[in-house]
Amino acid sequence: xxxxxxxxxxRQEYALANTVSESFHxxxxxxxxxxxxxxxxxxxxxxxxxxxxxxxxxxxRNRAExxxxxxxxxxxxxxxxxxxxxxxxxxxxxxxxxxxxxxxxPQIERLFEKPSxxxxxxxxxxxxxxxxxxxxxxxxxxxxxxxxxxxxxGIASRLVIGLERSRVPPLWLCRVRDILHDxxxxxxxxxQLAEEAGVxxxxxxxxxxxxxxxxxGVYLRRLRLAWASYRVAKNPSISLSEIAxxxxxxxxxxFTRAFTRQFGSPPGRVRQIAxxxxxxx
Numbered sequence: 001x002x003x004x005x006x007x008x009x010x011r012q013e014y015a016l017a018n019t020v021s022e023s024f025h026x027x028x029x030x031x032x033x034x035x036x037x038x039x040x041x042x043x044x045x046x047x048x049x050x051x052x053x054x055x056x057x058x059x060x061r062n063r064a065e066x067x068x069x070x071x072x073x074x075x076x077x078x079x080x081x082x083x084x085x086x087x088x089x090x091x092x093x094x095x096x097x098x099x100x101x102x103x104x105x106p107q108i109e110r111l112f113e114k115p116s117x118x119x120x121x122x123x124x125x126x127x128x129x130x131x132x133x134x135x136x137x138x139x140x141x142x143x144x145x146x147x148x149x150x151x152x153x154g155i156a157s158r159l160v161i162g163l164e165r166s167r168v169p170p171l172w173l174c175r176v177r178d179i180l181h182d183x184x185x186x187x188x189x190x191x192q193l194a195e196e197a198g199v200x201x202x203x204x205x206x207x208x209x210x211x212x213x214x215x216x217g218v219y220l221r222r223l224r225l226a227w228a229s230y231r232v233a234k235n236p237s238i239s240l241s242e243i244a245x246x247x248x249x250x251x252x253x254x255f256t257r258a259f260t261r262q263f264g265s266p267p268g269r270v271r272q273i274a275x276x277x278x279x280x281x
Contacts, residue, residue, distance in 0.1 A: 005043040008094040010083070011035075016234075017134045021146040023099040028134055030091045031055070037083040042096060045112040047152075048073040049093040049127040051226050054086030054181075057115075065117045068181050069223055072118045072127070074111050074156075081115070091230065093131050095149060107157035120159050121213040121222070125262065126152045128226055132263045132270060135233035169211045172197040176204065180216065184223035185248045190216055224248050225262050228255070232267045240267050 009015045009029035017028040031037070048057075050071045057073060058064040059081050067073060067090075075081065097103060130148050133141060169177075176193050193216060194201040208216050228247040231238060244255035259267045 004040065005078075006040045008042060008046060008096045009092070010037050010040055010042075019134065019141065019145065020098070021142040021149070023097065023103075023146060024149050025096040025098050026130070026134060026145060027094045027096075028092065028131065029094070031083075031085045031089055033085060033087055033089045035085045035089070039080060039082045041078050041080045042075065043077060044096050044098055045077050046075045046094065046096045048075075049095075049124075049130075051091045051093055051127070051131060051230070053088045053090035055083050055090040055092070056086075057081050057083050059115055063115075065115065067117065068178065069184075069226065070119055070124045070219075072120075072123055072156075074116050074118065076112045076114060079115055093127055093134075095130070095152075103153065105157075108153055111153070111156055118156065119212055120155075121218070122155050122159065123152060124222060126155070128222070128229060129263055131226075132229055132233070132265075135270065170207070172199060173204075173207055173211060176208065176216070177212070177219075180220050180223060184220055184227060185246060187248070188216075188220060221258060222262070225259060228259065228267075229263065229270070232259075232271050236271060240271070243267075 007027075008025060009018075009027040011029065011031065014029045014031050014035075015027055016030055017026070019026050048067075050067045050069055050073075052069055054066070054068050056064055056066045059079065065071075065073060103109075126148055130145060130152070133144050133148065176197050179193060179196060180188065190201050190205060194204045197204060199207075205215060208214075208219070212219055214222075224247045228243050231243050231246075232240070235243075240255070241252045244252045247255065249255035249258065256266050256268075259270075263270065
């Protein structure tokens with residue numbers, strides 16, 4: 001029997017944000033540790049972006065995708081799947097193409113021919129911008145989200161299809177990536193990563209860039225910013241200097257510069273817009 005369709009997020013009781021634009025439905029949810037989301041499907045093509053934590057998504061015939069922060073899952077309309085969250089839960093940004101007729105282009109359709117996972121720094125950067133925009137309550141939000149989503153699909157169709165998607169990172173590189181995820185707020189040196197992987201630091205840096213598009217240091221900074229951006233918008237009682245220190249930045253000014261480059265607005269401005277009066281008492 002075919003699974004019933006579910007809207008995104010798949011478990012509404014864990015939703016943190018929901019909004020719609022002309023062509024997309026956006027949701028953000030934090031699913032707790034080891035939660036299982038049973039067999040289901042979504043009516044339209046959909047994308048899940050893992051911002052924090054991890055999950056394993058399984059499809060019929062026992063095909064599974066293990067997803068860590070910065071993983072991006074593309075699903076066709078009606079694709080059955082079920083999910084188990086990792087030990088630390090999973091913070092997911094979820095986008096559904098509610099008017100897929102608007103994207104009836106061969107390049108876009110190929111993105112959703114079958115379930116697939118992608119990693120690319122440009123896509124991750126747009127995903128973080130969508131995440132930040134969901135915290136902002138103003139009349140321009142649907143238009144901004146629409147533009148970011150169209151940019152995301154355009155870049156994905158150019159960068160993910162073909163060779164970029166077919167590359168499979170070696171196991172030692174996956175271990176390095178896992179270390180960065182687990183220790184993103186700690187001081188990590190490339191020499192330590194190379195020793196753990198059993199390769200030369202220069203070789204590690206070159207292969208890491210081939211697969212993930214950036215150096216390990218830039219990748220680590222983006223993980224820290226993803227962790228910090230959620231707390232800037234959702235935890236007004238914690239000062240920006242405390243968040244900067246907890247995220248592993250040397251000082252607040254360094255954090256502010258990096259945050260502004262990544263998201264287009266300084267953290268204080270994002271907090272000011274995102275924090276409703278009732279949340280800040």
